[in-house]
Amino acid sequence: MQNIINFLIKHNHWFLLLVLEGISFVLIVSFNSYQGATMFTTANNVAGNIYMAINDVDSYFGLKSENVTLQNHNKELLEELQVLRSKLDIVSDSCAIAQIRESIKANSAFHYHTASVVNNSINRINNFITIDKGSADGITNEMGVFDERGVIGIVYRTSENFALVMSLLNSKSNLSCKIGNSNSFCSLQWQGGDTRYAHLIDLPQYATYEKGDTVITSGFSSFFPANIPVGIIEETVEDGDDIFNKAKVKLLVNFSNISKVYLVGNDKKEEQEQLEKEIKK
């Protein structure tokens, strides 16, 4: 008995090692599975506020180019509005415009938020972006995140004042896409390495596509409305023995340079998911 106690005392650092490694692995696993585990991430208040203070200073340096991008985006939207208005004018006599407007508004399942990026990483295998809005501002898990250039990612975890976004540059991210107007749908994945490119997998062999085609969101998943741009096909990869083809896609968003983002939430997401779950049963 004395020997066992002596042994335990002599080798107590082994037990400490096991305990500390145990805690580490609990943290690793819980971050991957447990919803709302944000205490040990940048979405906690201390880390989030430190990054926000740094970002307050840092954001001034990009202000000029940021303004130009926003202005261009505004111009495009104005032009589109003009076109739509003129089209409305043509039909305004024949039907009740107000009624159409009301019905469009009532049927639209998507609502939007804006947010600023306070921290962003691109050098890991699983990259995350921290934004300055959280559950207190109406942000919920699995909202889609994009900016005027294209898709950025999906909200992964939210705390009260911050949210963690799983960027497209994350090995766990999987975005449902389609190519141009062809309606052949596929998924976009990133496997580490170059941050400018991702890969389309599950491309059916009958799908026709070529270099330069635009990849957009499919609207099949409940995260994004259809037709938000994602990237441009850079080259096609022929995979001899595979049923599906692959393609290399140049992402439209430059992930090293993100400051303002839009978030989109789907009010009817639960309804859609519940229905899909019932079918699977």
Next chain:
Amino acid sequence: MTSNTFIRIRNFIILALIQVLIFSQIHLFGYATACIYLIFLLKLPRHTNRNELLIWGFFFGLAVDIFTNTPGINAAAATIMCFVRNAILSQFIPKSIPDDLTPAAKSLTWGGYLMYATICIAIFYSVLFLIELFTINRPIVLLTGVFASTLLTMIFVAVTEIFSRTK
């Protein structure tokens, strides 16, 4: 002893902030990220209590994890590095000098210190990338990551050593 602990805690906070605000943001060739906070762990005196070493490693790793959204990964890797540190260190201690020393180029000679640091840091990154990838099916990504990051960190280890010698 207590003033020593205070100095260590102060160094801990300064180094952790430098690490997460500057070095964790830098990434060369898409793979290499320098972990300069390892220098702190490498330079703890040889006769530091083994449990104390483990605890420093764990909390330093955890502090960096919180800021880089990798909960647990750095903590696990740094704890293992601290665990094997003294065994590696004892291989490079020349016979002529006292046993209780602070690892540095002066006490271990340049070759010994750099070898000791390289082995420790390579072990750290091997554990880090293995956990992050969670597979051994991609050996090229794993090896380039470990090699490039170790090399980059070693450059900072050497630079720190040169400047601390001139003091």
